[in-house]
Amino acid sequence: MMHGGRFRDLLDQETSTARDVGRTLTRLLNYFGRFWYMIVLAVVFVFIATWTQVTTPELLGQATDCFLVPSNQAQEFSLFANQATQDSGCWLTGDPAMQSGSRYLVASLYHLGRFDAAGDRTAGLVRLIFIVIGLFVAGAILNGLTFFSMSWAGQHVLRDMRIQVFRKLHELSLSYYSKHEAGDLMSRITNDTSAIEQTFSFALVQVFGGALLLVWVAYNMLATNWQFALLSLLVAPLMFLVTRFFSDQARKAFRIARREIGSVNAELQESISAVREVQAFNRADENIQQFREVNAANRDANVRAVAFTSALAPTLEALSYVALAIVTGVGGWALLRGGGFLGTTVTLGLVVTFLAYVQRFNQPIQQIATLWGNIQNAIAGAERIFTILDEKPAVSDKPGAQEMPEIRGQVSFQNVSHEYEDGVPVLKNVSFEVQPGQTVAIVGPTGAGKTTIINLLPRFWDVTGGAVKIDGIDVRDVTMASLRRQIGIVLQDTFLFNDTVMNNVRFGRPEATDEEVLAAIRLANADGFIERLPEKYHTMLGERGAGLSQGQRQLLAIARAALANPRILILDEATSSVDTRTERLIQKAFDELLKGRTAFVIAHRLSTIRNADLILVLHKGEIIERGRHDDLLAQRGFYYDLYMSQFQKQESELTLSSTP
Numbered sequence: 036m037m038h039g040g041r042f043r044d045l046l047d048q049e050t051s052t053a054r055d056v057g058r059t060l061t062r063l064l065n066y067f068g069r070f071w072y073m074i075v076l077a078v079v080f081v082f083i084a085t086w087t088q089v090t091t092p093e094l095l096g097q098a099t100d101c102f103l104v105p106s107n108q109a110q111e112f113s114l115f116a117n118q119a120t121q122d123s124g125c126w127l128t129g130d131p132a133m134q135s136g137s138r139y140l141v142a143s144l145y146h147l148g149r150f151d152a153a154g155d156r157t158a159g160l161v162r163l164i165f166i167v168i169g170l171f172v173a174g175a176i177l178n179g180l181t182f183f184s185m186s187w188a189g190q191h192v193l194r195d196m197r198i199q200v201f202r203k204l205h206e207l208s209l210s211y212y213s214k215h216e217a218g219d220l221m222s223r224i225t226n227d228t229s230a231i232e233q234t235f236s237f238a239l240v241q242v243f244g245g246a247l248l249l250v251w252v253a254y255n256m257l258a259t260n261w262q263f264a265l266l267s268l269l270v271a272p273l274m275f276l277v278t279r280f281f282s283d284q285a286r287k288a289f290r291i292a293r294r295e296i297g298s299v300n301a302e303l304q305e306s307i308s309a310v311r312e313v314q315a316f317n318r319a320d321e322n323i324q325q326f327r328e329v330n331a332a333n334r335d336a337n338v339r340a341v342a343f344t345s346a347l348a349p350t351l352e353a354l355s356y357v358a359l360a361i362v363t364g365v366g367g368w369a370l371l372r373g374g375g376f377l378g379t380t381v382t383l384g385l386v387v388t389f390l391a392y393v394q395r396f397n398q399p400i401q402q403i404a405t406l407w408g409n410i411q412n413a414i415a416g417a418e419r420i421f422t423i424l425d426e427k428p429a430v431s432d433k434p435g436a437q438e439m440p441e442i443r444g445q446v447s448f449q450n451v452s453h454e455y456e457d458g459v460p461v462l463k464n465v466s467f468e469v470q471p472g473q474t475v476a477i478v479g480p481t482g483a484g485k486t487t488i489i490n491l492l493p494r495f496w497d498v499t500g501g502a503v504k505i506d507g508i509d510v511r512d513v514t515m516a517s518l519r520r521q522i523g524i525v526l527q528d529t530f531l532f533n534d535t536v537m538n539n540v541r542f543g544r545p546e547a548t549d550e551e552v553l554a555a556i557r558l559a560n561a562d563g564f565i566e567r568l569p570e571k572y573h574t575m576l577g578e579r580g581a582g583l584s585q586g587q588r589q590l591l592a593i594a595r596a597a598l599a600n601p602r603i604l605i606l607d608e609a610t611s612s613v614d615t616r617t618e619r620l621i622q623k624a625f626d627e628l629l630k631g632r633t634a635f636v637i638a639h640r641l642s643t644i645r646n647a648d649l650i651l652v653l654h655k656g657e658i659i660e661r662g663r664h665d666d667l668l669a670q671r672g673f674y675y676d677l678y679m680s681q682f683q684k685q686e687s688e689l690t691l692s693s694t695p
Contacts, residue, residue, distance in 0.1 A: 096388030218301030
């Protein structure tokens with residue numbers, strides 16, 4: 036099947052790609068640095084909770100040696116046990132002052148409130164049981180507090196990371212979006228960041244606690260009896276190798292899975308956005324099949340990752356049983372032979388203690404190994420996030436860029452060349468000059484470079500040769516924000532937000548008053564259709580202005596540009612979807628709007644270009660003709676042919692529409 040080949044290709048590509056996992060983890064942990072106080076609190080909770088787990092195995096051994104094994108000697112069970120009790124391995128009932136560290140704390144807790152010298156085994160066992168239960172309860176409470184602390188920090192990190200990525204997406208140039216799908220970028224800022232937050236809020240603290248428990252248990256084992264400790268740790272190296280192998284394989288698959296879920300979202304977003312075209316061309320079955328293939332590749336990657344993570348836990352569990360069998364077998368053999376093993380005395384309590392230690396030691400290994408798969412998933416998501424954050428904008432402010440002064444409107448292109456792809460020129464040595472307040476019309480066939488010229492003015496792209504200057508200042512020498520603040524744009528494909536009519540128009544100048552917004556709407560002659568809307572100016576528009584015609588959306592876009600009050604106005608096919616009568620009204624509004632402003636107009640409508648002060652005729656990236664409308668017609672050149680094929684019919688329609 037196609038998706039199988041797709042997954043194998045991605046796996047081969049991933050296998051051949053080297054990643055710096057340590058650097059990614061370090062970078063992720065830096066995000067938690069701002070919330071160090073919560074991390075410190077969580078570490079304290081983990082430390083105490085781990086102590087409760089480390090202490091209980093030895094207490095189980097004490098329960099055996101002190102209370103369950105019958106005494107072979109006539110001895111009195113008292114606060115200060117005799118030497119025979121000490122030799123049997125029972126230190127709990129002895130003098131707490133004779134112990135140190137954890138043993139002193141536990142022994143003191145055991146003797147708390149006991150002022151009598153007499154006692155019995157049953158009472159001592161009950162007292163010890165309550166201590167063990169108390170330690171388990173305290174550990175559970177501390178674990179809960181730990182998870183709350185890390186969740187609090189994780190949610191704040193998630194918020195900060197999403198804001199940082201969102202800000203970065205607004206800083207990136209248009210060239211980045213021409214190479215990356217919107218659905219994939221949305222997946223990174225939602226799914227990938229969520230995977231990171233969940234892992235580092237829960238899995239990371241468990242891994243840290245497990246690692247601490249491993250070290251602590253290993254130390255206690257060596258301190259208790261190093262011979263039995265080495266015996267218990269025989270399978271630990273094998274566990275490490277198994278974990279290393281399975282986690283490496285899972286990480287490769289998770290990286291592919293994170294990439295493929297982005298492809299699934301991209302395919303979904305594109306299909307939903309183009310649902311009208313899909314239905315119009317009866318392409319539903321083909322789209323479903325394409326989505327099935329992308330979805331299957333995502334499934335294969337996740338199944339492969341889950342296969343490795345699922346196999347890891349039972350493998351480690353089997354190895355832990357081997358370790359238990361070794362301790363049981365050797366301990367039982369030593370007890371049957373009189374209690375001697377490699378120069379040390381073996382008691383039943385010692386065997387019980389080490390059986391509990393082995394379980395405690397193997398438990399975090401299995402837990403870490405299982406959670407490590409989640410961490411691999413988070414690392415794969417983090418790599419995709421950091422790919423965005425590390426992206427350098429193709430267009431950015433140069434060091435020391437100054438604020439653009441108030442624009443007068445003089446614009447000059449000086450031998451401007453531009454390439455979207457290396458070696459494929461779109462503009463070739465374009466030169467022209469526009470005086471303040473003039474209107475420039477740019478005409479030419481599709482692909483001639485018209486839109487490229489207007490994209491160079493607000494620096495959506497930078498020139499690859501020559502210079503674009505406004506009022507004698509190279510646009511690359513000023514900040515983009517100060518430049519774009521004084522340039523207004525009305526595009527052919529108008530984008531409206533899921534908001535009210537007023538707020539959509541106010542997008543051009545958020546601080547504008549309601550009176551200023553209404554004036555801009557009237558200027559664009561948009562008030563007529565708005566008055567017919569259910570909530571008039573406070574009507575909520577659907578996504579991308581759903582429910583409005585293309586012409587109505589463009590009227591709102593024109594009002595938005597009018598409200599912004601720009602010094603330079605760019606109109607890219609701004610009236611292409613407006614009927615002839617409405618166009619005449621808009622043209623009157625434009626005549627008022629353009630007074631004192633420099634305007635660049637790209638249009639196939641005659642009304643928007645015949646009164647222009649300068650018409651530039653582009654063909655294959657070069658200006659082949661320039662002048663006013665009548666002068667160009669008199670030349671009977673390229674513009675004349677364009678007029679005869681496209682504009683003459685429009686002129687007749689305008690004449691008829693003006694006839695009473």
